[in-house]
Amino acid sequence: SQQGEEDPQALSIQEGENATMNCSYKTSINNLQWYRQNSGRGLVHLILIRSNEREKHSGRLRVTLDTSKKSSSLLITASRAADTASYFCATDLNDYKLSFGAGTTVTVRA
Amino acid sequence: DVKVTQSSRYLVKRTGEKVFLECVQDMDHENMFWYRQDPGLGLRLIYFSYDVKMKEKGDIPEGYSVSREKKERFSLILESASTNQTSMYLCASSPSLDTQYFGPGTRLTVL
Numbered sequence: 001s002q003q004g005e006e007d008p009q010a011l012s013i014q015e016g017e018n019a020t021m022n023c024s025y026k027t028s029i030n031n032l033q034w035y036r037q038n039s040g041r042g043l044v045h046l047i048l049i050r051s052n053e054r055e056k057h058s059g060r061l062r063v064t065l066d067t068s069k070k071s072s073s074l075l076i077t078a079s080r081a082a083d084t085a086s087y088f089c090a091t092d093l094n095d096y097k098l099s100f101g102a103g104t105t106v107t108v109r110a
Numbered sequence: 111d112v113k114v115t116q117s118s119r120y121l122v123k124r125t126g127e128k129v130f131l132e133c134v135q136d137m138d139h140e141n142m143f144w145y146r147q148d149p150g151l152g153l154r155l156i157y158f159s160y161d162v163k164m165k166e167k168g169d170i171p172e173g174y175s176v177s178r179e180k181k182e183r184f185s186l187i188l189e190s191a192s193t194n195q196t197s198m199y200l201c202a203s204s205p206s207l208d209t210q211y212f213g214p215g216t217r218l219t220v221l
Contacts, residue, residue: 040217102152
């Protein structure tokens, strides 16, 4: 059962621009995570935000969480070519399981 | 650094063959997971294990089985491979209820 859905499905931006993607989910959560996947590789954890937090930063990443709207956003500032990847949100279904969305594919043009 | 390794990056098998995908983690994590990833569908959980010899079905367990005889190793078994099992298979491990650490993936093609 897929709880999270990312929007847009794909995003193309110029190097140096900001990239914003959104995640909506259906049921209450304890936390929400964002992962990155470079082409043909495994996922890498980027950031986790708990349900009692509204905003979190990590380097050029900014994540917000609005539990009333059941949505989260990931902002990548000053994008670089190396940011070209797919980005997934994941919500916890219970103590062990995560539910991943289908992802947003970001292309950063030089 | 946490390291999760998978036995093969690419694998080609024939319909009906028994296929073993191996995953090993070196961080003494309790929890291990097998996902498959298909375009447009994201990651779907096949099986997970929260302790040695313990396993639980995920969202799409049909056609798969798993084995966890040692804490560091979690194997995914396709008893009789079929073409609709052609996919990217991702293994992950987790020490807690939060972050999962993924292996590089195995791209399996069943002919």
